Every structure is written in C-alpha cells, then in structure tokens.
Amino acid sequence: MKTFITKIKITALLCGITGFSVMAVAGEMKDAGSSGAGQNKIEIKDFAFDPQAITVKSGEKITWINRDEEPHTVVSVEKQFKKSTALDTDQQFTITAGAPGTYTYFCSVHPKMTGTIVVVKP
Amino acid sequence: MSNYISHDHEHDGIDRRGFLKCMAWAGTGVLWTISGGVLVSKTLAEVAKTGSSLPTATDLSFLQISDSHIGFNKAANKDVTETFKIALDRINAMHTPPSFLIHTGDITQLSKPEEFDTFDQVLKSCRTKDVFYVPGEHDVLNDGGKMYRERYLKSVEGKGSGWYSFNKNGVHFIALVNVLDLQAGGLGQLGDEQLEWLEADVKDLGTSTPIVVFAHIPLWAIYPQWGWGTSDSERALGYLKRFGSVTVLNGHIHQVLQKVEGNVTFHTAMSTAFPQPAPGSAASPGPMNVPAEKLRSMLGLTSVQYKQGKTALAVVDSTLS
Numbered sequence: 457m458k459t460f461i462t463k464i465k466i467t468a469l470l471c472g473i474t475g476f477s478v479m480a481v482a483g484e485m486k487d488a489g490s491s492g493a494g495q496n497k498i499e500i501k502d503f504a505f506d507p508q509a510i511t512v513k514s515g516e517k518i519t520w521i522n523r524d525e526e527p528h529t530v531v532s533v534e535k536q537f538k539k540s541t542a543l544d545t546d547q548q549f550t551i552t553a554g555a556p557g558t559y560t561y562f563c564s565v566h567p568k569m570t571g572t573i574v575v576v577k578p
Numbered sequence: 579m580s581n582y583i584s585h586d587h588e589h590d591g592i593d594r595r596g597f598l599k600c601m602a603w604a605g606t607g608v609l610w611t612i613s614g615g616v617l618v619s620k621t622l623a624e625v626a627k628t629g630s631s632l633p634t635a636t637d638l639s640f641l642q643i644s645d646s647h648i649g650f651n652k653a654a655n656k657d658v659t660e661t662f663k664i665a666l667d668r669i670n671a672m673h674t675p676p677s678f679l680i681h682t683g684d685i686t687q688l689s690k691p692e693e694f695d696t697f698d699q700v701l702k703s704c705r706t707k708d709v710f711y712v713p714g715e716h717d718v719l720n721d722g723g724k725m726y727r728e729r730y731l732k733s734v735e736g737k738g739s740g741w742y743s744f745n746k747n748g749v750h751f752i753a754l755v756n757v758l759d760l761q762a763g764g765l766g767q768l769g770d771e772q773l774e775w776l777e778a779d780v781k782d783l784g785t786s787t788p789i790v791v792f793a794h795i796p797l798w799a800i801y802p803q804w805g806w807g808t809s810d811s812e813r814a815l816g817y818l819k820r821f822g823s824v825t826v827l828n829g830h831i832h833q834v835l836q837k838v839e840g841n842v843t844f845h846t847a848m849s850t851a852f853p854q855p856a857p858g859s860a861a862s863p864g865p866m867n868v869p870a871e872k873l874r875s876m877l878g879l880t881s882v883q884y885k886q887g888k889t890a891l892a893v894v895d896s897t898l899s
Contacts, residue, residue, distance in 0.1 A: 502862035503804070525652040525865050527688055527719060533762045542688060542719035545652065562762035565715050568805045570762050 496553075497521065498571065500528050500543070500563075505571035512553045513578040521548040528569065533560040638747040641669055641676040641706070642792070642880040644829030645849035647716065648697045649687035654852035654865035655873060658687075659696060664898050665850040665879050666704045675706050676881065677746065682829035682847060683714025683757065683794030685730075689721070694729055708733075713740060714794040714830065715757040723758055741772050743779050749884050750783055752776065754793040756808045766795030766808035766830075773810060777817045788823040788884060788891065796828040798837060798844045801857035806831055815842065825882070825891045831863070833876075834895045845893050848878035875899035 496516055499506045501523040512518055520530050520543070527542040530549055536559055540549035553575045563569040646662045655661060669676065686693035701709070711730040713723055727740045734742040734753070743752045754776070756766035768776075780789070791797065797814065799807035808814075818824045824842040832854035837844045852865045853876035860866070868876060878897040885892075 503864065504862075524862070525650075525654065527716070529719075531762075544688060560762065564760055565719065566805055567760040567762055567764045568803070 499523055500569075503528075503563075503566055503569055505563075505569060508570075509572040509574070511574040511576060514553050514556060514575055515578055516553050517550050518553060518573060519548050519550040522546065527565060528563045529565055530561055531564045533562060533570075537561075539564070637886045638749060638884040639674065639676050640746075640882055641679050642682060642827050642829075642847050642882065643669075643679055643850060644682040644847040644880075645684040645714065645832055645851055646681070646697060647684055647687045647849065647851035648700075649690060649693035650851055650865075652865060654867050658851040659700060661874065661877055661898060662697070662850045663700055663703065664874070665877070666700065668879065668896070668898065670703070670705045677706075678708035678710060679704070679706055680710045680751075680753075680792050680827065681712070682792055682827060683712050684716040684829065684849075684851075685711070685714070685726075686716055689717055689719040689725065691725065694725065698729070710734065710744070710751070710753060710792075712753045712793050713755060713757055715760075718758055723755075737775055738769075738771050741775065747884065748886070749788045749790055750780070752779065752789065752791045754791060754797075754814070756793050756795045756797070756811075761809075764809050765799075765802060765805055766793075766811075768793075768808060768810050768814055773813050773817075776814055780817055780821075783821070785820050786822055788825070789818055789821050790825045790827065790882070790891070791818070792827040794828065795830045796835075796844065796846055797826050798839075800831060800835060800846070804857065804863040806857065806863070818842070823889050823891065825893065827880070827882070827893075831857075832866075834878075834880075836893070841889075843890060843893065845880070847880040848876065848895065848897065850877050850879065850898070853877070 496510060496512045496518045498510060498518065498520045500520055503524065503526070510518065520540070522528050522543040522545060525545055527544055529540050529542055531539040537551050537554070542565065543549055553573065556575045556577050559573040559575065561571050561573070643665055647658050648662065650658045685697050713726045717723065717726045723739055727736060731740055731742070734744060736742050739755045739758045741753055741755050743750060745751070754768060754772065756768050759769060760767055795808050796806055797808050797811040801807070819840070822841055826842060826844045828844070828846045829849070831846050832849035832852065833846065833856065834848055835846045853868060854863050855866050875897050878895055881894045881896070883892040
C-alpha cells in the first residue's frame with residue numbers, strides 16, 4: 457500500500473512538473489475494490505466499454521474496470537490524456553476529467569473497442 | 579477422441595482460377611476436403627508410436643506452435659505452462675523431428691519478464707532448438723515490443739518493429755508483425771514501412787519459390803467484428819500473388835481455420851493454452867471455458883511439410899488429447 461501511495465504522489469508530481477493537465481491530472485492503475493473510485497465508472501466487459509459514451513463534469517474522476525479475462529488498455533485517440541498500462545482482470549484505471557470537450561479513446565490491444573467521454577462545465 | 583484434421587493437397591498449377599474455400603473447425607471433428615485433396619487422420623501421438631504416417635522423405639518439415647499465453651491462470655486453463663510442456667513433449671516424440679519451430683505470437687499473457695522467463699525455461703526441454711518468432715499483441719503490451727525484440731530476434735536480422743525473412747531448403751519464409759501501432763476502430767496492421775520492405779524482399783525471387791508467410795493476427799478477414807483480420811493484408815498478398823505456392827500461417831484465434839484462394843493457403847493454428855469461440859458464436863472472442871476433459875482436444879500444434887516438386891505444402895494439425 458505504501459508503494460501505491462508513493463506512486464500516486466510521483467504521478468501527481470510528474471504531471472505538475474510537465475504541465476500535463478489537458479485532461480488527466482492523475483492516472484493510476486490499481487486493483488478494484490480499493491477506495492477512491494469515482495462515481496463515473498466504465499466497465500470493460502465482453503471486449504466493449506460500458507457505457508460506450510459517458511458525460512462527466514470537469515474535475516470529476518472517471519474509472520475503468522476490466523471485467524474480462526483478457527488485458528485491455530484505455531488510450532486517447534488524440535493523445536489527450538495519459539494512457540493506461542495493460543489492465544488485467546479486475547484492475548482499474550482512473551483519470552480526472554479536464555477541459556470541456558469530446559474525447560475519444562480505444563483499447564490499443566483490441567482497437568475495435570472504442571469509447572467517448574464528453575466533458576462539460578461543472 | 580483425437581478431433582484430428584489433416585490436410586495434404588496440391589494444386590494443378592498457377593493458372594488455376596477456381597476459388598476454393600474450406601473451413602475446418604478444431605474440436606468439432608469436422609473433416610473437409612478440397613479438389614485433389616488427400617485426407618489423413620492420425621494424431622501425432624499415434625505417429626510417434628508407429629512411425630509410419632508422417633511422410634519421412636520430405637525435404638523440409640517444420641512445426642508451428644502458437645498462443646502459449648504463459649501467465650494466464652483463469653478458468654479456461656489454470657495451467658498453461660503444463661499444456662505448453664505437453665505440446666513440446668509431442669514434438670520430442672516425433673520420429674522425424676522438425677527442422678525448426680515457428681511461434682506465431684502471444685508467447686505470454688501480459689508481456690511480463692517472468693512470463694517470458696518461464697517460456698524460455700520450458701522451451702529448453704524441446705529437442706528442436708531453432709525457433710523463429712513473430713509477436714502477438716500480448717507480447718508487446720507496454721513497451722511497443724522492445725523486450726520481445728531483445729529476447730527473440732537474436733538469430734535473425736529484424737527490421738523495423740521486428741519483421742524479417744529467411745530461406746530454408748529453397749523455401750522463402752517471411753515473418754511479419756501486425757500487432758503494433760493499431761489504429762482506433764481498426765484491425766491488425768502491417769504499415770507502409772513493412773509493406774515496402776516486403777515488396778523489395780520478394781522482388782527478385784522466382785515465381786516457383788515456395789513462400790511461407792507467418793504473422794500473429796490472420797492475414798485474411800475471418801471476422802472483422804472481433805478484430806480477426808489485418809487492414810492492409812490485401813496489399814501484402816498483392817506482392818505475393820505471382821508465386822505458385824504461398825502458405826500463410828497465423829495464430830491469434832486459437833482454433834483451426836483454413837481458406838484456399840488460388841495459390842494461397844491461409845491457415846490458423848490452435849493455441850497451446852485455451853480455446854476461443856468460433857467467429858460470432860459468443861458475446862466476445864475471450865477465452866472459452868470447456869470441460870476439463872475436453873480442453874486438450876482443443877489445444878494443439880501444426881506440422882508443415884514441404885516436398886520438392888510439389889506445389890503446395892502439407893499442413894497437418896494435431897491436438898494435445
């Protein structure tokens with residue numbers, strides 16, 4: 457657990473240093489079941505993002521959880537937010553929504569899998 | 579018991595315009611035939627016992643293994659290392675050992691160093707030492723294939739993201755990479771750089787040179803809805819259509835499927851780890867759970883024989899049951 461907290465800090469620090477704030481201020485992978493998952497949840501199941509399209513407010517967290525027995529990734533088509541590493545079964549990935557706009561993403565392992573995030577003003 | 583499909587055919591010549599389409603399903607025991615085809619039905623285990631069935635006078639024989647997914651531990655197969663070992667035992671039991679192996683990708687489940695280590699360790703038990711690789715998407719998950727290339731391209735001159743070619747007994751082998759830089763909404767992809775290399779690679783070869791192409795994702799559109807195809811494979815096949823014999827060997831879909839189109843034979847191999855559903859037969863292409871006693875009948879490997887003077891290569895699948 458200590459390692460995990462340290463990793464988050466480092467990620468946040470790096471994001472701060474590089475000014476990486478278009479969309480994600482922090483993206484981190486962790487096992488499902490741990491605290492901190494936001495209310496905007498996207499399940500990855502049967503090689504699809506569910507819901508496929510989601511509308512969130514700036515500053516809200518978005519969390520993907522992989523429910524397949526196959527690794528999947530979450531990658532911004534226009535590289536607008538930090539990509540996940542490969543998520544194994546029940547692993548999750550969280551970003552924080554940035555500026556309003558429409559963001560498309562896909563699974564770089566199974567590129568047929570695509571999804572959309574619409575970010576609106578809070 | 580054996581669910582065995584064997585296939586040995588020759589075409590009449592390169593002018594043949596007939597479109598022959600054949601599909602074989604592993605595990606269902608369906609046998610199919612094509613014009614001029616010869617069907618044989620024996621498992622490799624039986625061959626090892628009698629030593630009589632696999633042609634011994636062939637000029638070249640090699641073996642395809644695929645989709646070992648070392649590290650996978652879900653219900654579809656709790657011990658993929660063990661089934662991989664069994665596949666190697668089958669190879670070691672062959673009376674005439676193959677000249678070399680090809681592995682058509684997904685060595686590991688999650689591209690982890692320890693998974694690659696386990697694979698390498700187990701592979702040491704194989705009597706056949708030469709192995710030629712192409713990566714699966716599971717082998718290049720987080721580093722664009724860097725670790726894969728460092729480990730598995732030592733004996734070849736890999737270009738770009740790891741493609742290469744080599745010659746054995748007058749047969750030209752082409753190893754292609756179609757699991758990197760995939761585009762949103764798309765399929766497997768070769769990319770311009772690799773395609774240009776391919777065009778140049780075969781340019782000076784005579785049309786009678788037998789060609790064997792291997793890559794992870796099928797180079798024909800099996801089921802695009804599940805990503806089972808390669809977006810720019812038509813261009814690759816265009817460079818190969820003047821050749822009298824082209825054999826395309828793929829993995830990825832964990833089942834035997836075959837199509838013959840003109841002088842090109844497309845073939846996909848079984849996995850040594852777990853089966854996947856037939857195209858469109860399930861909600862997703864994820865691992866298929868089958869009863870434990872049935873699992874090994876849906877895993878397997880593929881033996882390929884080339885005999886001088888014959889046009890087509892004989893492609894023989896056998897299960898681990």
